[in-house]
Amino acid sequence: MTRIYLGPTAVYSLGQVGELSLLEAFDGDVVIPDPVVEAVPVEPTATNLSEFLAGGDVETTVDEGQIERARSVLGEKDIGAAVTVLAGVLAHRDQSDRSAVAVVSEDRTVRRTAQGLGAEVTSSFGVVVRAAIEDKYLSPTQAKRIVRRIDQHGMHLTGELRERAVGEVAE
Template identity: 80%
Template sequence: MTRIYVGPTSLYSLGQVGELALLSAFDGDVVVPAPVADAVDVEPAATNLGEYLDSGVETGVDEAFLDGARAVLGAKDVGPAETILAGVLAHRDQRDRSAVAVVSEDRTVRRTAQGLGAEVTSSFGVVVRAAIEDKYLSPTQAKRIVRRIDQHGMHLTGELRERAVGEIAE
């Protein structure tokens, strides 16, 4: 079963607009390590995340792999990035690159996770996937969500916004 580790930037952007439930479009177990959840402290994202976590989302940290994650990042402190990458290290499977995925806007986390064999996407990718996978989320609704996320702080360049909206329409 694929494990999907979600970073604080994506939780913030989806939480600000009340769309954390879109993470259920993934086939796999969504994991929000406790340090990641603790990093989301802006309202309404924090309240929406609390409600989302109450639905049974896993919050454990793969502590046995934290040292490896720190070594990869060259970091001393355990924080959101280290806990996400510890999950990648714990659950990656070289025979099945889809065994672990990361949802994040953080470039360092994205690049590192991808280098470790994880599939990587962003909050906008979550919306696109939900529109493709979910017959109840129309392309028009998905485009509205992308625009709302864009208006609430995760600003896209015009090119990226059109790309996200274009992928939804396809």
């Protein structure tokens, strides 16, 4: 079963607009490590995340055996959100099916490192596109509105990226 690890940037983006439930479009286990939860105390994300965690089948722990290795890979002293997300990726790297792990983040370092370690990588905008493709109840028009709301709430896109995200939803 695929495990999908979320970073704080993606949780913030989806939580600010009340769309964390779009993560249910993934066919796999959603993991939001405890340090990621702690990294997004901003409202309304914190409340939306709390409700999502209470109502969903979401894991908040990661393989502790890979924490030190993830810290070394990132050159981090503390065990923060990025370290715990990459610890999850590293735990799957040692398994035969490396494609069984994905990361949802806008953090460039996390994205590049996770991709280099064999994980599939997407962003909060990718979550919206996937939900629009997978969920017959989320129309392209609704998905475009969500992309625009996320864009207005802090995860600003360049005009080119916004049109690309909106275009992918329409396909």
